[in-house]
Amino acid sequence: MQTPSLAPAHACPSCGSELEVDERFPRWCPGCEWNLAPAAPAVPHRTPRQQRKALRDERREAARQATVRARVEKLYESLTDRPARTRDASWFAAATIAGLVHLLTLVLFTGSVALVCDDRWPVRVLGVLGLVVTVVMRPRLGRLKDDATVLRRADAPALYALADRAAAAVGGKPVDVIRVTRSFNASFGRAGLLRRSRLTLGLPLWTVLTPQQRIALLGHEFGHDVNGDARRGLWLGTALNTLAALHDAFLPDRRGPQRGRILLFAMIAGTVQGLMCHLIRAVLNLLDGLTTRSGQRAEYRADALAAELASAAAAQGMLETFLLYQTYETVLLRLRATPRPRRSGRPGDQPPAVDFWTSLADQFASIPPLERERLRRLSALDLGSVDRTHPPTHLRIRLLGGRPDQQPSVTLSTTEIAAIEAELAPARARVASELLD
Template sequence: MQENTDAACPQCRATLRASDPRFSVWCPACDWNLDPIGGEGSWRSRSRAVARHERLFHRVLANGTQAAPSNAALYGAIVLATAVNLVTLALTGAGVWLLAAAGTWPERILGVLALLIAVLLRPRLGRMPGNVLAPDTAPTLYEVADRISAGLGTRPVDFIAVDGRFRSAYKVVGIRRRRVLVLGLPLWESLTPDERLALLGYELAHARVGARLSGRWIQAALDALVSWADVFRPGTDEQRERHAAVLSARRWAGRSGVGMANFGEALLRPLQELLVHTVHLLHRLLSRLGERSGEQAEYGADEAAARLASARSVEGLLEALLLRETAVFALRRAARSEGDVWEELRDHMNSVPGTERARRLRLSELRGDAAGTGFPPTYLRIQFVRKLSFAELPVPVTSAESRSIDAELEPTRAVFAAWLRESI
């Protein structure tokens, strides 16, 4: 239904408010047409997960973000991660012992093999993202980020990077553990100056609430499980077809060993499949436990952002996250036009009516939609910041600084706009 006049809901007969024809009409009284694509099935199966998130939400409200979280998921994740990481440590120790204490070549070969497997299973330290802004090309942005870090009592970031996704991130990468703030340009351009300040405060707060030793230990185990799956995974269909062609050629050439090769392949493939499925289950379980153990920290980051900016700015940021699909659609449409891509994106996002924002919020409430894995549902985060009373701006960004940051990002805007036009 895409009319621009008041009508009656076909399900409960309530009056439907006139809406922007670009967006779906829905009924707030009975949730008719709330999700035109997925229907009611898109949220019916999420009731148990949403209930768990609501228990955490009420616990945070009652005890505060600094209270000790429920440790069941964290302890379970640490135990499972320890079991996985011990395999890597055992392989390393066995390889060193075989090389140092053994006296025969077969034992030394086994030692080298064990060390090679341990290297393959090593934790990944992350890579520096692309499109890093040098401090001398974006001095105002770095200055504001340093001011926010000082307000949070954390170390400043080493680098600020920009990418083309509707998101943001805080990462610690490399052997030297460089702290990197990643700003998604579509999200950044969709926000007001105060909401951008809230975004910076939210991400930089992760240096205080999210970078724990347990998190790195769990991530090391997750990286190892990914490597296990790569080792155990059977070859692709193309590789198997190529292998079958080789065996067929050998059969026609009258070479021996073909039957034994077929027998060995038939015997090992089910074992490979079993091992891969087991590793995937372990990875899924560890990921879920790790995500649950870190969900309370997201409320802490929201609270820190509200202290630095304002609760209303954080609420606006979270509401913008609910409009990700709208922003991606608007960005693609803007890329097909001849105008300013980012200006058209901002105009579109500013014109989203209240009915559509309310629909997205209601859908988040029923489905438990979140900004990503390991995050509480966005609607609960919005309810949380609405209960905060921080209204001042202890770390203000002046209008001159906002204009300066916009000028510093202008070359990056042009690069990404050109890339978007080429990719459409």
């Protein structure tokens, strides 16, 4: 009798290949991609009508995904074939609509002021209402908050020096303010009448990046200051903020049941508000459609600047780290559940903040290459991105992979790394306390 061959201890149930298993992460097969995507949750019993509706919804969602995939891949191919223009017909159309929004605000303000100056009180009431709407529609320039997250130049000269080097390398200006927050992200923007620059660094993200990946992050963020992204500009950005504020202001108020004349008045007011919301939402969607391509081109250009500063490999690694956000959430929950050591006052005793950041960095460093590959493939499958304004992360990584190898233009010495870490120590203690509490 022939002895049956024994299957491997962890064999793929689909193709039989032996699997590498890390109990911290899902099992999957890189050969046939078994269990690549998480299984859909079980649905309760459905009636035939509910099943038909669910099938229609699935088909509609599949068609939407196919449309989005075709659009983003077409944009990706256009970038690999020829340089992208920063000013095209869509940009001019969006700028025109933004101009109309600003013109409407100005006309409403001047008309309301004229009505308030009228002698008749009903006209004055209309003028006051117009001024209230004008306040909602006012251009929002933003402001630089002076709170605990702000790291001043005098307190972090090494970090500011690195930021200034990165900004100069991409053709930008020195940064005015650096903020250190607890988010797993980073951003760059301008605020106020003087358009002062603000760089926001999420300390958890900064901690798990390598030194060259941190330079790539700075290059990408400062790249937004020079890459021609109209959505971040004063003209179009304030118009988008105005429309968003108007939409929120005109959202119908859903209250409990009412009676008589109050109910009639509420129905009329709700209908008018609903129509205004639909109109404003239509304009917002139009602007979004007109600026999506230029905005995503700007993201690709910021990635290219990051690669020039820190190398293509460092920029790819930085982008791949964004795919690990769910892993960060899991690690954070695990660290929150771990009892924190108390300070005994003995020399050399580490405070809890140091333990937190060390544990976070160690657990990220221990993520196996197979899990990173799973997340890359999953990003390509579901078109995952940082947010809806960014291109899919896998396409950004792929575009950087086609760049020729070149030496980074900005590097960090061991002394500079140590100086920056020392400057961030107070922020680490504060952010760790916020995350763990």
